[in-house]
Amino acid sequence: MDLRQRPRRLRRDGIRASVSETTLSASDFIAPVFLDATTDERVPIESMPGHERVPVAEAVDRVREVLETGVESVIIFGVPKSKDSTGSRAWADDGVIQRAVRDITRETDAFVITDVCMCEYTDHGHCGILEETAHESPTLTVANDATLDRLAQIAVSHADAGAQMVTLSSMTDGMVGAIRTSLDEHGYEDIPIMSTAAKYESAFYGPFREATEGDPAFSDRRHYQMNPANTREAMREVALDVEQGADVLMVKPALAYLDVIQAVRKEFDHPVAAYNVSGEYAMLCAADEKGWLDLDAVARESVLSIKRAGADLILTYFAEALAESLPKE
Template structure:
């Protein structure tokens, strides 16, 4: 060994933070908030320790709790008071996300991002209109083109309620273009789109489906979400969203797809977001409950790995806890 080459010299306490290559800050994080129109009290989410569904009347208080930790942005998800085959409560003027957005924007200076999808609002739990025979034949899938107008209407209704950014997550072909056109035509040309550009059909979503009451009633989502085996396809998906007008590019999930985060970072100049999803959160909590690992240390390390891979923004259920430690 060349004795002049000693990397350990730069690992002492005084210099270590000065040469740290990756920084994680509370302002890098987005905190998810579940607003539930079916309850008048906070309801703990059993599969996601520390998180709750909150009634509309508690939305502002919940966001203010998040802001106290230093996190400045939230993502609102809604559980409606009624569902139908079209998901019509998704774009209703008095819908749960619309009402929560109005209140949060009126009473705080929080940056509000809204989830634009139909799975929480449809009686069948799929991310759009389904073909008439789908329940009897699960191989049939969501009607892509017929769904685009509904996604656009939903995004416009969120912008009209005051959303700072909309985040379509349906993985419908052409959804970014449809939403961009809808926003522009309605006078919301300044509202950016954070597209779930590479969203995989993942086993890591289970706790979220409990939290948002959005599990499919039949079949699954593999016909419209991406195959976990595919990486090149992700770049094609992302390129299409960029061409259609996406402002921020989301990869979901984060930890099993850090190679995709890095590929997107290197190929595109747009800000890159990654979703540290519910299953990633739940498995660390489960291991910590067993005493097998330190929750705070593994949470921070996980988020650092996502930043190191190239993400500018991280949507994570660890946002509050990690922000406080930072």
């Protein structure tokens, strides 16, 4: 046996870290923040240990907690004080997101990203305006084109409040183009769009829907979110968003779709983001509570795999804990 080539030589302490091909930094992470217009106190999210819904009055304090860990970017999700069929609180000037973003951008240096979607704001829990289809058995579906106008209105309201980036997650055809046009028309040419270009109809979203009270009241979202079986379709979706002006391309979820993240990274020269979603977080926390896994170790390893697959930005519920454990620059 020829043992002149011994890869183990470079696995020893002192050199192992120096030849590491992939590293994590606090600047890689986007930390989610949940704000709740219906409460005056912090409400723990049972299926997402360590995370809470925070009153709007405490939005600044919550973001400061994130910044203390070294994470610089936050994405804001909101639970409104009321819901209706059109999701009108999503673009209200005194809405939960609008109020919080004004406070956060005025009082902190955080980079503030907002989620342009409607499922948290509609009483039916779907990501858009409903219409009745004209079949023998009429049924309600999300009206794609009617929804575009509402999404554009939401994006502009977020920019008016001071959002520094908007992310689009409804998987509405043409959403990037409609929102880019509307932002530009209102003088927000410099606001970047992070499009959830490949968002799968996944079973891993459950805890997030609990956190935002966003479960569909009927049916599911398979008619507008992607089939988990498809990769080539994801590339078509991403290409369309690039053509329409997306600045950052997101794949959601992350761990079950590392192949898609890698494919997007290879095909497009845009920054690639990945959403390490709530179910991916919850299952590791549950295993840790059972004593089956070491949470710190598996959190780092799973997030490292997302970056290794090609993600430049990682939206993860582990952001704060991981950032605190990393060496300070």
